[in-house]
Amino acid sequence: MSFHAGDTVRILRRDVAGHHRVPGYVMDRVGVVTEVLGPEAVPEEAALGHAAPARVPVYRVRLDQTSLWPRYEGPSHDTLEIEVHQHWLAPADGPDPVRPET
Amino acid sequence: MARDHSHSPPRPDHPPPQTRHRFLDLALNELLIERGLYTEAELRDMIASIDSVDPSTHGARVVARSWIDADFRRRLLNDANAAIADIGMDPGTAQLRVLENTPETHNVVVCTLCSCYPRALLGRPPAWYRDREYRARVVREPRAVLAEFGLSLAEEQTVRVHDSTAELRFLVLPERPAGTGHLAESELAGLVTRDGMIGVAKR
Numbered sequence: 001m002s003f004h005a006g007d008t009v010r011i012l013r014r015d016v017a018g019h020h021r022v023p024g025y026v027m028d029r030v031g032v033v034t035e036v037l038g039p040e041a042v043p044e045e046a047a048l049g050h051a052a053p054a055r056v057p058v059y060r061v062r063l064d065q066t067s068l069w070p071r072y073e074g075p076s077h078d079t080l081e082i083e084v085h086q087h088w089l090a091p092a093d094g095p096d097p098v099r100p101e102t
Numbered sequence: 103m104a105r106d107h108s109h110s111p112p113r114p115d116h117p118p119p120q121t122r123h124r125f126l127d128l129a130l131n132e133l134l135i136e137r138g139l140y141t142e143a144e145l146r147d148m149i150a151s152i153d154s155v156d157p158s159t160h161g162a163r164v165v166a167r168s169w170i171d172a173d174f175r176r177r178l179l180n181d182a183n184a185a186i187a188d189i190g191m192d193p194g195t196a197q198l199r200v201l202e203n204t205p206e207t208h209n210v211v212v213c214t215l216c217s218c219y220p221r222a223l224l225g226r227p228p229a230w231y232r233d234r235e236y237r238a239r240v241v242r243e244p245r246a247v248l249a250e251f252g253l254s255l256a257e258e259q260t261v262r263v264h265d266s267t268a269e270l271r272f273l274v275l276p277e278r279p280a281g282t283g284h285l286a287e288s289e290l291a292g293l294v295t296r297d298g299m300i301g302v303a304k305r
Contacts, residue, residue, distance in 0.1 A: 021215065023214045023215055023267060025214070037197070040269050058269055065263075073243060073245065075258075075260075078244070078261045079261075079262050079263070080262075081262060082265040083269055
């Protein structure tokens with residue numbers, strides 16, 4: 001599923017045994033897409049040396065610091081921005097495709 | 103490299119590898135040289151080329167130009183790679199974004215997963231940029247980390263942390279200091295520091 005600037009998205013907590021580019025602290029967190037990049041190679045495939053890895057859009061996602069860290073010491077307007085490949089994102093208001101029971 | 107796989111260190115003063123990853127690194131390097139993908143001389147030249155990038159003559163020049171040339175600044179913020187190539191400099195192979203500091207917003211850059219960094223403009227990242235402490239802390243308590251660097255920001259100013267973990271590389275564009283209207287581009291470049299372009303200093 002693709003997204004646009006302004007969409008609210010959830011960064012998924014996916015179990016990947018090998019290389020990927022999503023740090024744990026943003027998994028299961030919600031942010032807003034600010035920019036669409038790519039398509040770019042899927043890092044999980046590129047890391048294994050695939051000659052023609054799948055390519056997906058990459059989204060810059062802006063998260064509120066206070067939503068990342070419950071005890072964030074700064075003001076509520078502080079943010080963190082990170083790029084996330086499309087298969088790591090879902091609409092924030094929809095079911096979690098990785099853990100649908102939660 | 104000799105076929106006997108004696109694993110002699112590449113230079114006499116090079117310590118033997120201490121960890122599994124260093125062994126892997128050395129073994130892979132030996133194999134690539136043995137297969138003729140590159141030579142040891144080419145590897146040394148590549149390292150020398152990386153080491154020749156000086157933030158004060160590369161990134162700082164871009165910042166100073168943007169302070170005196172409004173059109174360049176617009177192009178830099180819109181398409182940094184093209185704008186930097188236009189002035190005859192190498193923006194690097196990755197897509198670059200320039201982050202504009204303003205009275206309202208302060209930007210700071212980290213790579214929590216490794217050490218992604220705009221090397222074509224700033225050279226090799228400093229040791230602290232690669233340290234776990236900076237990488238872990240600047241995303242969760244950026245204001246405290248910036249204060250330790252000597253940069254205290256007002257509550258009204260938004261702190262925007264950019265975790266550079268994927269496709270983009272980031273260069274922070276510091277605010278032009280007041281009272282510098284009379285300075286030439288090269289003098290302005292002298293005011294810009296590496297730390298300012300990472301975002302842990304004012305400029």
